[in-house]
Amino acid sequence: MSGPGEPVTVHILEREFHVACTPEERPGVIAAARYLDDKMREMRNSARTAGLDRIAILAALNICHELLDERQRGSGESRELAEKLQAINLKLERAFPASLQ
Numbered sequence: 001m002s003g004p005g006e007p008v009t010v011h012i013l014e015r016e017f018h019v020a021c022t023p024e025e026r027p028g029v030i031a032a033a034r035y036l037d038d039k040m041r042e043m044r045n046s047a048r049t050a051g052l053d054r055i056a057i058l059a060a061l062n063i064c065h066e067l068l069d070e071r072q073r074g075s076g077e078s079r080e081l082a083e084k085l086q087a088i089n090l091k092l093e094r095a096f097p098a099s100l101q
Contacts (some may be wrong), residue, residue: 004025005020005021005022005023006023006026007019007021007026008021008029008030010029010030010033010037011037012033012036012037012040013037013044013052013055017033020035036063039059040055040056040059040062049076068087
C-alpha cells in the first residue's frame with residue numbers, strides 16, 4: 001500500500017482499521033483484509049484460549065506459508081514451461097534449419 005489516497009476502512013475481528021491506499025489498490029486492500037479476517041477467525045475458532053497477538057501471529061504464519069508454497073510451485077512451473085519451450089524451439093530449428101537463420 002502506498003502513497004496518499006482516500007483511506008479505506010476495513011474490519012478485522014470486529015476491529016476497525018483505516019488504511020491509506022491509492023484508488024487502484026483499494027480492491028486489493030479490501031480483499032486482503034477479508035482474507036486476513038477469515039484466517040484470524042479460523043485461528044480463533046480452532047484455539048480454545050488464544051490472545052489476539054497469538055491469533056495474529058498464527059494467521060500471519062499460515063498466510064506466509066501459503067505464499068511461499070505458491071511461489072515455490074510457480075517457480076517450478078515456470079522452469080518446466082521454459083524447458084518445454086526450449087524443446088519446441090529445438091524441434092523447430094531441426095525441422096526448418098535454413099529458414100530460421
